[in-house]
Amino acid sequence: MTEDYQDLIELSEFYILSQRYEEAIKILKRAEKIKKIEPRLYYNLGIAYEAMNEKGDARDSFRLALKLDPDFKSAQEHLDRLIEE
Amino acid sequence: MxxxxxxxxxxxxxxxxxxxxxxxxxxxxxxxxxxxxxxxxxxxxxxxxxxxxxxxxxxxxxxxxxxxxxxxxxxxxxxxxxxxxxxxxxxxxxxxxxxxxxxxxxxxxxxxxxxxxxxxREMAEKLAQSLASPKIFDFIEVSDTHGIVEMVVPKKLVNKTLADLKLRDKYKVSVIAIRRKVPFSKPDGSTDFREEVIIGPGGTDETIPGDVLILVGRNEDIDKIRKL
The missing domain is CATH 3.40.50.720 (NAD(P)-binding Rossmann-like Domain)
Structure with missing residues (x-):
């Protein structure tokens, strides 16, 4: 059965809200294999990494989100904060 | 004033x-x-x-x-x-x-x-410290032997209550606060988080991944926890 990309994104958000960040990252990596060009995927990945204090991976993820959508305000705010720390 | x-x-x-x-x-x-x-x-x-x-x-x-x-x-x-x-x-x-x-x-x-x-020099020392120990965010020297340190909770200590961790008994180190990122859903459906500080956490407080523990204790004991 083909996994639905949108379902995976929503599931990752459920995991983030439940503070189960490692599971969120696993789900997002699965979603990445289906569709790579989605800023929300990388934004969620950035959020999960940042919540776990994996700052390097968080920065890379927010940068990817911004590459796909340069006007992604939340991603820019998170990236700015991570760089300034 | x-x-x-x-x-x-x-x-x-x-x-x-x-x-x-x-x-x-x-x-x-x-x-x-x-x-x-x-x-x-x-x-x-x-x-x-x-x-x-x-x-x-x-x-x-x-x-x-x-x-x-x-x-x-x-x-x-x-x-x-x-x-x-x-x-x-x-x-x-x-x-x-x-x-x-x-x-x-x-x-x-x-x-x-x-x-x-x-x-x-102070900034350079802080930067060197953070590069040497990326999981340690801040360190305040209380005396030559004791310090207060901000440390990302090591994986081995995640998802456990402070009572279970027994840091004071095992390492003579006390958790004086926990900084935590609390996720929430934004009106547009996306997720974000805000920072929360739990001052003087109790035995029933549980650690979650990414928590930053603020610990006080002897430098060598804090170092033992960092290496976990």
């Missing part, structure tokens, strides 16, 4: 004057460069153009009425020494001086500076 004067409005001086003003303190900003003073006019309570190496001008300004005077003449070693000496002679209670080097700092101490800061 405490009153501060800042002498020298370069990068460090202007930043500290701005930061104190934002904390609602009365700040007098002084520099002999008119353009630097003009930039601070709308930021601080009072900004004046004055050559602070001139003792008479400082006395007339009533500088000794200020609780703390911060001298930030990093580029001019001679001027910062002269000004520090004058301020102490005039009776200023606390004089904090920005130094350029260890030698500069030694002379400032001799002429009566109450506190000396070498911001570049």
């Amino acid at each position: 405490k009153q501060f004067a800042v002498i020298g409005l370069g990068r460090f001086g202007s930043s500290i004057a701005r930061a104190l003003s934002e904390k609602n303190f009365e700040v007098l900003a002084i520099d002999k460069d008119e353009s630097l003073v003009k930039d601070m006019e709308d930021v601080v309570s009072q900004a004046v153009v004055l050559d602070a190496t001139d003792e008479k001008s400082l006395r007339e300004l009533g500088i000794k009425e200020f609780d703390t005077v911060i001298v930030s003449m990093g580029e001019s070693v001679e001027a910062s020494i002269m000004i520090t000496l004058t301020l102490k002679e005039l009776g200023v209670k606390q004089v904090i001086v920005k130094a350029k080097s260890a030698l500069h700092s030694k002379i400032l101490r001799k002429v009566g500076a109450d506190r000396i800061t070498i911001p570049e």
